[in-house]
Amino acid sequence: MSLPEKIPKNPVLSCQSFGRDERGYPSVLDAGEFLFLNRGSLAIAFALKHVGIAGGDEVLIPAYHCMAMVEPVLWSGAKPVFFRISESTRLDLEDAGLRLSSRSRALIAPHYFGFHQDMPEIRAFCDRHHLVLIEDCAHAFLGETGGHPVGYYGDYAIGSAWKFFPVDEGACVVSSKGRLAGASTEPMGLFSGIKSFVNTLEYAVEYRRMGWLNPVFRLAFRLKDGLWKSVKQNPPASTPPDKNENRGGHTGFDGSRVTQSISRSSRMIVSAASKSRMAKRRRENYLKLQSRLGPLPGCRPLFGSLPEGVVPHVFPLLVDNPEKVFPRLKEEGVPVIRFGEYLSLDMEKGLCRVSEDYSRRVFQFPCHQDLKSEELEWMMNRIANILESAQAQG
Numbered sequence: 189m190s191l192p193e194k195i196p197k198n199p200v201l202s203c204q205s206f207g208r209d210e211r212g213y214p215s216v217l218d219a220g221e222f223l224f225l226n227r228g229s230l231a232i233a234f235a236l237k238h239v240g241i242a243g244g245d246e247v248l249i250p251a252y253h254c255m256a257m258v259e260p261v262l263w264s265g266a267k268p269v270f271f272r273i274s275e276s277t278r279l280d281l282e283d284a285g286l287r288l289s290s291r292s293r294a295l296i297a298p299h300y301f302g303f304h305q306d307m308p309e310i311r312a313f314c315d316r317h318h319l320v321l322i323e324d325c326a327h328a329f330l331g332e333t334g335g336h337p338v339g340y341y342g343d344y345a346i347g348s349a350w351k352f353f354p355v356d357e358g359a360c361v362v363s364s365k366g367r368l369a370g371a372s373t374e375p376m377g378l379f380s381g382i383k384s385f386v387n388t389l390e391y392a393v394e395y396r397r398m399g400w401l402n403p404v405f406r407l408a409f410r411l412k413d414g415l416w417k418s419v420k421q422n423p424p425a426s427t428p429p430d431k432n433e434n435r436g437g438h439t440g441f442d443g444s445r446v447t448q449s450i451s452r453s454s455r456m457i458v459s460a461a462s463k464s465r466m467a468k469r470r471r472e473n474y475l476k477l478q479s480r481l482g483p484l485p486g487c488r489p490l491f492g493s494l495p496e497g498v499v500p501h502v503f504p505l506l507v508d509n510p511e512k513v514f515p516r517l518k519e520e521g522v523p524v525i526r527f528g529e530y531l532s533l534d535m536e537k538g539l540c541r542v543s544e545d546y547s548r549r550v551f552q553f554p555c556h557q558d559l560k561s562e563e564l565e566w567m568m569n570r571i572a573n574i575l576e577s578a579q580a581q582g
C-alpha cells in the first residue's frame with residue numbers, strides 16, 4: 189500500500205510565498221495581453237475555439253504528450269495528428285511536415301518540464317504552413333528565451349498557474365500577436381472560489397506551513413470534513429468537487445468551463461507571489477537534484493544542463509528500471525510525477541519510439557520553491573537508496 193506523499197509535490201502557501209520582488213522575473217504573463225482561466229487544458233480549448241478550429245480540422249500534437257493536451261483538441265471537434273520528438277525532447281519538424289494535410293490548422297508546442305523548444309524555428313515552420321501556433325507553457329510559467337518572455341512566439345500561449353504557484357487552480361491564455369481582442373471570460377462562482385482557497389489553505393496545513401496557526405486550522409478543517417461527510421449522506425442537487433481534485437495531475441476535461449476564469453484568491457496569489465524567489469529557488473533545487481542524483485547508477489537526468497532563462501517545473505530523471513523503482517517510490521511516500529504515462533490510444537504504436545520510452549522511463553520529482561531543505565534532502569536520500577537497491581538486485 190502506498191503512503192501519502194511525505195513532502196509536498198506542489199507549491200505550498202506560506203508567508204514566504206510573497207515578499208518584495210524588486211527585480212521581478214519574466215513570466216508568460218509578460219508575453220502579451222492575457223486572460224486568466226481555470227486550467228491549462230481549458231486554456232488550450234479556449235485558444236482553439238477562439239481561432240475557430242472545429243470538426244474536419246487537424247491539430248498537430250507531439251507524440252510525447254499528456255491527455256490534458258489531447259482532450260481539448262477532441263473537444264473542439266478537430267483530429268489530433270501526432271508527430272515525433274527527438275531524444276533531446278525537441279519537436280521533429282521534419283516529421284511534422286510529413287504529416288501535414290490540407291486540413292492542418294494548428295500545432296501545439298510544449299516546453300517540456302520548463303526546457304524551451306527552439307521557438308524561432310517552430311514559428312517559421314508554422315508561418316510557412318499557415319498553422320496557428322499554440323505555445324504550451326504549462327511547464328514553463330516563468331522563463332525567457334531569445335530575449336523574450338516564454339509564450340512570446342505563439343499566436344497563443346497557455347500557462348498553468350497551479351503547477352508554479354501555491355494555488356489550487358488557475359491558468360492563462362496569452363497572445364503577443366493581438367489575438368485576444370474582444371475575448372472575455374466568466375467569473376468563477378462564489379462557492380467554487382471559496383472552496384479553491386480552502387483547498388489551498390488545507391494543503392498548507394497538511395504540510396505544516398501555517399506556524400502556530402497550524403493546529404487551529406487543522407481542528408477547523410477536521411470539523412469541516414465531519415460536517416461535509418454528514419452532508420454527503422444526503423447530497424444536495426449539485427455536489428462540489430472533492431478537495432484537492434486538481435492536485436497532482438489532470439483529472440478530466442470539462443468543456444462547460446472553457447471560459448471560466450481563475451478564482452479571486454488564486455489571482456491575488458499569482459499577482460503577489462515573488463517570481464524572482466520562485467525562479468531562484470527552483471533553479472537551485474534543480475541543480476541540487478542534478479548533482480545528487482546525476483551520478484547514481486540506473487538513471488540519468490533527462491537534460492544535461494540547466495540553461496539560463498529556464499525555470500524548471502520539475503526535475504526529470506530517465507530511469508533504467510521503472511517497473512521496479514516506481515512502486516518503491518510510491519511505497520515510501522516520495523512524490524513522483526509521470527508526464528505522458530498514458531499516451532493517446534489514437535496514436536499509432538511505434539510512431540515515436542522516444543516518446544514511448546520516455547512515457548515509461550521518465551520520472552519527475554518536485555523542485556518547487558516551497559520545498560524545505562530537509563524535505564529536499566529526505567527526498568534525494570530516498571530516491572538514491574531506491575535506485576541503488578534496484579541496481580544491486582539487477
Ligand SMILES: Cc1ncc(COP(=O)(O)O)c(C=O)c1O
Nearest residue numbers: 227228229254256298324326348
Ligand atoms: C504539457 C501540458 N500542457 C497542458 C497541460 C494542462 O494543464 P492543466 O493541468 O492546468 O489543465 C498539462 C497538464 O499537466 C501539461 O503537462
